Each structure stands twice: as structure tokens, then as C-alpha cells.
Amino acid sequence: MAPNWEDVYLGVCIGLGIAIVEAALILVVVLG
Numbered sequence: 001m002a003p004n005w006e007d008v009y010l011g012v013c014i015g016l017g018i019a020i021v022e023a024a025l026i027l028v029v030v031l032g
Helices: 005-031
Strands: none
Touching: none
């Protein structure tokens, strides 16, 4: 079964967005 590339792309974008937000929150807490 071939992957649906739109779903893959969307999933990657969401994952990266969450990772960036988490990293930003950690930096705020550490540097705060």
C-alpha cells in the first residue's frame, strides 16, 4: 500500500511544529 504523500507531508509539518514549540518553551523556562 503506497503512502499518501499529502498525509505524510502534513504529519511531518505537524511534528516539526510541535517540536519547535516544545523547544521554544524549554528555552523560555531555562533562560527565563
